[in-house]
Amino acid sequence: MYRGDFESRGEHKDIIPRTFWVGIWDTAFFTLAGIASVVLTVLILLNTVGHSWWGIPIALSFWAVTAYLTLPRFHAIMTRIYVPDYFIGRTRTPDGLLGDPVNIGIIGSEEQIHQVMQDAGWTRADEVTLGSSWKIIVSTITRKSYSEAPVSPLKIFGRVQSFAYQQEVDGNPEKRHHVRFWRTPDGWLLPGGHRVDWLAAGTYDSGVGFSFFTLQVTHRIDADTDFERDYIVESIQYAHPSTRVDIIEDFSTGYHSRNGGGDTIRTDGALPIITLSNEGVKDPRQVKDLNLASAHDLAYEMPAGLLIASVMMIISTLLELANAVLTVVNHQELRSTVLRSDASEEITALLAGEQGETFLTVLSGVLLAVTLVFSLVHLFLLWSTLRGSSKARRLVLLLLAVSFTVTAGGVIWGHQHMPLSALFFQLGVSVFAMLGFTSDAAVSYTAARTFHMRDIRLRHRGSRRKQTSS
Numbered sequence: 001m002y003r004g005d006f007e008s009r010g011e012h013k014d015i016i017p018r019t020f021w022v023g024i025w026d027t028a029f030f031t032l033a034g035i036a037s038v039v040l041t042v043l044i045l046l047n048t049v050g051h052s053w054w055g056i057p058i059a060l061s062f063w064a065v066t067a068y069l070t071l072p073r074f075h076a077i078m079t080r081i082y083v084p085d086y087f088i089g090r091t092r093t094p095d096g097l098l099g100d101p102v103n104i105g106i107i108g109s110e111e112q113i114h115q116v117m118q119d120a121g122w123t124r125a126d127e128v129t130l131g132s133s134w135k136i137i138v139s140t141i142t143r144k145s146y147s148e149a150p151v152s153p154l155k156i157f158g159r160v161q162s163f164a165y166q167q168e169v170d171g172n173p174e175k176r177h178h179v180r181f182w183r184t185p186d187g188w189l190l191p192g193g194h195r196v197d198w199l200a201a202g203t204y205d206s207g208v209g210f211s212f213f214t215l216q217v218t219h220r221i222d223a224d225t226d227f228e229r230d231y232i233v234e235s236i237q238y239a240h241p242s243t244r245v246d247i248i249e250d251f252s253t254g255y256h257s258r259n260g261g262g263d264t265i266r267t268d269g270a271l272p273i274i275t276l277s278n279e280g281v282k283d284p285r286q287v288k289d290l291n292l293a294s295a296h297d298l299a300y301e302m303p304a305g306l307l308i309a310s311v312m313m314i315i316s317t318l319l320e321l322a323n324a325v326l327t328v329v330n331h332q333e334l335r336s337t338v339l340r341s342d343a344s345e346e347i348t349a350l351l352a353g354e355q356g357e358t359f360l361t362v363l364s365g366v367l368l369a370v371t372l373v374f375s376l377v378h379l380f381l382l383w384s385t386l387r388g389s390s391k392a393r394r395l396v397l398l399l400l401a402v403s404f405t406v407t408a409g410g411v412i413w414g415h416q417h418m419p420l421s422a423l424f425f426q427l428g429v430s431v432f433a434m435l436g437f438t439s440d441a442a443v444s445y446t447a448a449r450t451f452h453m454r455d456i457r458l459r460h461r462g463s464r465r466k467q468t469s470s
Contacts, residue, residue: 022390026443029397033434034073036404040431041070043411044424061424067215069435075213087191089252089271091154091180091201093260094440097213099154100203100221100259103229104179105196105248105273110162111280113181113198118281120239122165125178126150130304136173140208145171152218154260156182156199174219176205179232194248196273203265204228212262223264233272244275302386303445309436310382313396316429317378324371329364385437388449397437404430 044062072095079096091099106113114124126132128150139146147168153160161180169175179202189195204227205219222228237243251271259265378399384392407427436442 022447025394026438029394029401029434030438031077032401033397033431033438034070034077036401036408036431036434037065037070037073039404039408040424040427041065043408043427047424063215065428065431067211069431071214073435085158087156089191091156094153094155094160095214095260097260098257100180100201101225101252101265101267102156102199102201103225103267103271104200104202104232105190105194105271106181106198106200106276107196107273108198108276109280110183110198112276112278115278115281116236116240116243116276117165120235122167122177122179122235123147125164125166128153130308139173143172143174146173149173149176151178151180154180154201157185174205174208177228177231178203178205190248190271191251192248194273200232202228202232203259204231211260212258213260218261220261221259221263221265223266225265225267226270229267229272233274236274240276240278242277244277246273246275247271248273303436303439303441305436305439306442306445307386309433310386312429313382313433314379316426317375317382321371321375325368327367385446388446388453390443390446390450393437393442393446397434400430400434400437404434 075095166178204222248271252269
């Protein structure tokens with residue numbers, strides 16, 4: 001009986017090399033961050049009851065933590081288990097949920113796409129940044145036009161869209177046509193053997209509402225995605241009548257489903273292939289955005305979540321250092337803190353005796369030195385993480401996990417005497433930082449930078465050896 005040639009089995013190679021134990025640690029921290037967000041959510045919920053007017057902001061905090069921290073990480077953990085990680089004609093949200101259907105294929109260059117979309121009356125969407133996110137919130141509330149409003153990131157091939165175009169309807173930021181574009185990997189073929197250079201997913205935003213799966217505020221899309229697909233194709237053909245369009249009938253079976261926001265979608269499964277013949281125009285933002293077309297280049301871009309989490313951790317570390325200094329300087333406060341910590345009878349007697357002040361002075365110096373060293377180490381690890389060190393990122397996560405466990409355990413067992421606001425700030429920063437440091441973008445960024453710096457060091461060593469031998 002033939003059993004196959006197991007000796008010549010191929011090997012899977014990641015874009016960014018990762019060892020077995022590195023993957024284990026990253027998965028463990030990824031899951032632990034999700035558990036920590038659940039614990040924080042439960043603690044906030046328990047403190048919502050019985051606080052009269054304070055229950056309102058606490059309830060809003062509960063919704064914010066649930067919608068933007070806990071549920072996204074829960075979905076990210078679960079979808080890694082049951083959602084296929086290969087092309088099935090659907091995009092994926094950053095949380096791993098199935099997103100909008102892929103409904104257009106394009107043969108042509110990026111410059112050609114920019115030209116036909118601009119000639120067809122489409123506007124290039126801004127990238128998602130803190131500034132653009134705030135601007136779209138303000139424009140939605142005030143109902144003022146924002147024709148370059150960003151679109152949410154969706155993924156194909158493990159990376160977000162290279163760029164997106166949109167058409168605002170009647171100056172209303174809530175309603176717009178929009179389409180995202182992804183460059184396909186070299187040599188990649190559609191199911192059935194068709195070659196395309198780009199894939200696109202177009203849908204129509206019909207309003208603003210809450211996500212069915214995460215409770216986040218988001219755009220709602222119209223269910224008839226085929227109408228939007230045909231509208232995009234027709235707008236391109238209207239601007240450039242010579243554009244060729246071939247239809248792959250039954251590219252997928254027709255289906256009814258929901259996208260990542262919980263909106264109903266339906267499609268007949270046809271996939272138009274647009275072959276561009278125009279000359280193309282160079283986009284002024286092409287140099288910056290071209291990096292997004294490569295997973296390797298994308299990994300080198302510092303993720304905003306990692307940067308924000310690091311800044312929050314730096315602020316929190318400095319505040320804790322300042323609080324420690326104020327505590328150890330004030331001997332009366334330090335004495336009260338020691339007595340509240342269930343000190344032994346010997347220490348209690350020592351504090352009450354003549355040597356009490358001397359003991360507090362020595363204790364102050366020791367605590368201040370330990371806090372200062374810990375803070376400096378923490379700040380150094382944060383700085384190293386921002387520079388792209390994977391080891392520093394994991395050490396920061398280890399410190400965060402220990403800190404969160406100790407603090408949350410103290411709250412659960414009643415050993416914490418911090419004000420409620422300070423307590424939730426400390427726990428919230430820890431959870432936000434753990435989620436940011438365990439995101440796919442943060443892992444890819446630090447891994448890519450680590451291997452990049454390692455390659456540079458190896459090249460330098462090789463050049464030195466050649467110089468020495470010569």
